[in-house]
Amino acid sequence: SQQGEEDPQALSIQEGENATMNCSYKTSINNLQWYRQNSGRGLVHLILIRSNEREKHSGRLRVTLDTSKKSSSLLITASRAADTASYFCATDAIGTYKYIFGTGTRLKVLA
Amino acid sequence: DGGITQSPKYLFRKEGQNVTLSCEQNLNHDAMYWYRQDPGQGLRLIYYSQIVNDFQKGDIAEGYSVSREKKESFPLTVTSAQKNPTAFYLCASSRGTEKLLFGSGTQLSVL
Numbered sequence: 001s002q003q004g005e006e007d008p009q010a011l012s013i014q015e016g017e018n019a020t021m022n023c024s025y026k027t028s029i030n031n032l033q034w035y036r037q038n039s040g041r042g043l044v045h046l047i048l049i050r051s052n053e054r055e056k057h058s059g060r061l062r063v064t065l066d067t068s069k070k071s072s073s074l075l076i077t078a079s080r081a082a083d084t085a086s087y088f089c090a091t092d093a094i095g096t097y098k099y100i101f102g103t104g105t106r107l108k109v110l111a
Numbered sequence: 112d113g114g115i116t117q118s119p120k121y122l123f124r125k126e127g128q129n130v131t132l133s134c135e136q137n138l139n140h141d142a143m144y145w146y147r148q149d150p151g152q153g154l155r156l157i158y159y160s161q162i163v164n165d166f167q168k169g170d171i172a173e174g175y176s177v178s179r180e181k182k183e184s185f186p187l188t189v190t191s192a193q194k195n196p197t198a199f200y201l202c203a204s205s206r207g208t209e210k211l212l213f214g215s216g217t218q219l220s221v222l
Contacts, residue, residue: 030208042213097142099162101154
C-alpha cells in the first residue's frame, strides 16, 4: 500500500508560471522528501523537510508540511522547460527506515 | 567519486528463469532499498535493509529475494515465481533517515 498520494496526477503550465503539487500521507513520519525523475532515469533528491518544520526553501523550490492534515505541498516558482519531469514525495514512518513513495505528479512546462 | 551503481542497464528474462540485478554503493551508507516502477506509476518498495545481514519485506516482496552479506552490496533476485516481472527497478541507499541516493535503474523485460 502506497503511503503517499499526490495530486494533480498531471500538470501542464507555461514557462514562467508557478507549479504547485500536493502530497498526502497516512501515518506519523520522521520526515518528508521530494524527488524529481526525468523519463527513464533514477530519482534525484530535491528537498527534505522534517516533521517539526513547517516550511523550507531551496532556490526556486518551496515546501510546506502540515502534520495535522498529513499533507505537504511543493511549489516551483518561475518554472522553466527544463523542470518538465515527474515529481514524487516520499515519507518514512517513525521508527523505521521504510521509505514509501507517492504516485507522482507529471509536470510539463511549455516553452 | 562516491555513488551507487546498478547493473545491467537492460536485462531480459526467459520464462521460468531467475535473474539477479546488481546494486553496489561506495558511500558507506547503512540502508539500502529496492523499488519497482511500472510505466507511468510511482515507486513500490520491494525490500529494504538497514544493516548487514538483515533485511525486511516491503509492500510487494512476493516473487523476489535479496541478500545483504556486505555493506556495499544489495543484489535483488527476480525469481520465476514473479509472474509479471517487466518493470524498471531502482536501487537506493541512505545514511540513516537522510535523503535517498538512487542508481540509474535496470529495465527488466520478459522474452
